[in-house]
Amino acid sequence: MAIEIIGTGRAVPSRRVSNDDLAARIDTSDEWIRSHTGIGNRHIADDHTATSDLALEAAKNALAMAAGFSGGSGSEEWNRVVAEAAQSIDVIILGTATPDYVGTPSTACIVQHKLGAKQALAMDISAGCTGFVYGLEVATGLLSLGRGRKRALVIGAELLSRVIDWEDRGTCVLFGDGAGAVVLEVNDAPSEGPERRGLVRSMLWADGSGSESLLFRRGGSRNPFKPGETIEKGICVEMNGQEVYNFAVKAVTDTANALMQADGIGVDDITWIIPHQANARIVQAAARRLKMPAEKIYLNIEEYANTSAASIPIALDELNRNGKIKKGDLILTIGFGGGLTYGGNIIVW
Numbered sequence: 001m002a003i004e005i006i007g008t009g010r011a012v013p014s015r016r017v018s019n020d021d022l023a024a025r026i027d028t029s030d031e032w033i034r035s036h037t038g039i040g041n042r043h044i045a046d047d048h049t050a051t052s053d054l055a056l057e058a059a060k061n062a063l064a065m066a067a068g069f070s071g072g073s074g075s076e077e078w079n080r081v082v083a084e085a086a087q088s089i090d091v092i093i094l095g096t097a098t099p100d101y102v103g104t105p106s107t108a109c110i111v112q113h114k115l116g117a118k119q120a121l122a123m124d125i126s127a128g129c130t131g132f133v134y135g136l137e138v139a140t141g142l143l144s145l146g147r148g149r150k151r152a153l154v155i156g157a158e159l160l161s162r163v164i165d166w167e168d169r170g171t172c173v174l175f176g177d178g179a180g181a182v183v184l185e186v187n188d189a190p191s192e193g194p195e196r197r198g199l200v201r202s203m204l205w206a207d208g209s210g211s212e213s214l215l216f217r218r219g220g221s222r223n224p225f226k227p228g229e230t231i232e233k234g235i236c237v238e239m240n241g242q243e244v245y246n247f248a249v250k251a252v253t254d255t256a257n258a259l260m261q262a263d264g265i266g267v268d269d270i271t272w273i274i275p276h277q278a279n280a281r282i283v284q285a286a287a288r289r290l291k292m293p294a295e296k297i298y299l300n301i302e303e304y305a306n307t308s309a310a311s312i313p314i315a316l317d318e319l320n321r322n323g324k325i326k327k328g329d330l331i332l333t334i335g336f337g338g339g340l341t342y343g344g345n346i347i348v349w
């Protein structure tokens with residue numbers, strides 16, 4: 001029994017904000033942002049869009065692909081195919097740090113309702129930028145139980161523009177909005193041996209000692225907003241960039257080494273590494289330590305900046321739709337982020 005990805009999708013807001021656009025408003029420059037992060041642009045949602053809206057669009061695109069629909073999106077036929085495919089979904093897992101609502105309902109439940117996925121259980125995963133990587137393993141676990149669940153939707157979706165202090169040049173240049181999704185299916189392919197397919201291995205870790213390195217300090221039960229309180233800023237992300245940088249380089253290196261060792265594979269066996277797109281420098285530093293050729297590492301941070309839990313499924317969908325993955329290719333995903341959390345998956349396409 002294998003658990004394979006049979007559809008991928010993404011949704012990115014059309015509004016593109018360049019480094020020069022930001023430099024017109026705050027004290028920064030295209031040169032600084034590119035040289036320190038590799039970021040050139042980010043896509044920012046309009047005021048009426050919530051995380052679930054992007055998640056829904058990405059999920060629909062993944063469902064259409066899973067159903068084998070090759071025409072354009074949005075047509076009557078496309079809607080019919082998507083609605084039918086949604087009926088077959090048993091599990092919806094959505095990784096996000098920027099849910100529609102604090103607490104409940106989960107963003108996954110909103111997506112479940114809008115898709116009409118009536119038989120699906122639905123829940124969010126809070127694992128920061130590692131949310132999608134965690135989500136793949138949780139969904140695989142549920143599908144592996146053999147309780148009649150055959151298909152899962154795993155989504156990473158974020159509206160980071162809502163939790164950014166646009167006056168803080170140390171963080172606001174780093175993030176963007178977006179969503180990515182995959183459809184997983186249980187099938188009869190082997191999950192071991194030379195013909196193995198699908199999600200064959202995951203390794204996940206957490207290190208809560210670093211929880212203060214990246215957090216939304218206000219708004220939760222520890223520091224709630226109080227009635228009558230005048231607030232100067234909404235909920236916004238605070239980050240110790242240097243601490244996260246050091247953690248991230250080690251997280252990428254350790255995860256890749258652990259996965260390769262556990263699986264008995266080497267650098268040459270890997271077709272693509274899809275790392276969380278937080279900072280090109282983090283990835284390049286880790287690649288040097290791993291002696292990993294740069295051309296095996298997929299980077300799209302120049303276009304989208306850091307979309308947290310959405311960055312890996314967006315990258316996976318780009319590679320897939322551009323025909324850059326073929327059957328049998330071995331893909332390593334590597335996530336790291338708030339919590340702190342980190343880990344990765346091995347997927348044989």
Ligand code: ACO
Pocket residue numbers: 027028029032033036037129169170171173174214239240241242244245248278279306308336337338
């Ligand atoms: N434009 C211009 N100057 C800036 C900017 C900016 N946007 N931001 C900071 N600076 C200045 C600082 O004020 C500082 O100036 P000073 O020396 O006069 O005080 C100087 O640049 C250097 O600042 P540092 O913070 O030391 O810059 P650093 O080289 O560490 O880069 C960065 C900062 C890019 C945030 C880096 O630490 C980093 O990438 N950390 C990893 C964090 C990360 O990727 N987070 C993403 C979210 S977490 C996640 O996804 C897991």
